[in-house]
Amino acid sequence: DTGVSQNPRHKITKRGQNVTFRCDPISEHNRLYWYRQTLGQGPEFLTYFQNEAQLEKSRLLSDRFSAERPKGSFSTLEIQRTEQGDSAMYLCASSYSGTNMNTEAFFGQGTRLTVV
C-alpha cells in the first residue's frame, strides 16, 4: 500500500464546468476526510465518512459540492458549476477508528484545482 492516492493531481477547468476528484484511501482505513487548502491558509475541513456513511459536513460544503463513498473504499468529490473561488488544493485523508485503536490521519498529495 503506497498511502492515500488522489487523482488527478492538477485540474484546470473553465468557470461553470463540473469537476470530479477521486481519492483512494489506505486500504484498511474506515475513515475518509476531504479538506480544502487555499494559498497561505491551513487546510479547512469539508466532510468526512465512516465507511460509506457521510457523518459530518462543513458549512463550507455548499450545495454545489457533493461527496460520495459508495462502497466504503474510494471517494469522489464533485463540484458543480465551478466558480473562481473554488480554486484551491483539495486534500483527502484517511484513518482507522475502532474500539481499541485510532490512527492518525494520513494525507494524500492533493488535487490542485484552477478555475479560469
Place this chain on the structure above:
Amino acid sequence: AQSVTQLDSHVSVSEGTPVLLRCNYSSSYSPSLFWYVQHPNKGLQLLLKYTSAATLVKGINGFEAEFKKSETSFHLTKPSAHMSDAAEYFCVVTIGGSQGNLIFGKGTKLSVKP
C-alpha cells in the same frame, strides 16, 4: 468550539540553531493536538501527537512538543535545525482521540539559513 492559533506566520533560523514554532489552542473539551509538516509538492505528514498521555511528546526528526494546559499552548521545538526542516508546519486540534474534524492553524513557514 475548538481552534488553534499559530503565533508566527514565518520563522527563520540558521542551521544548527534551535527551532521554536508557537501554537495556542482553544477547546471546550479535552483536546488532542497534533503537528503536521508540509514540504513543497508533498502530502501533509504527521510529526507528533498529544492525546492526554505524557505532556512532553517526542516526534520524528528530532522534534518535540509540550502540552501546557495552564497556558493552552502546544509549542513545537527542535534543538538544532537542519536544512531539510524547511517547510510549512501546522498545529492541529481535535476533540479527544476520535480523529473526527481536524482543525488546522494557518501554518508557520520555517526557513533555515545555511
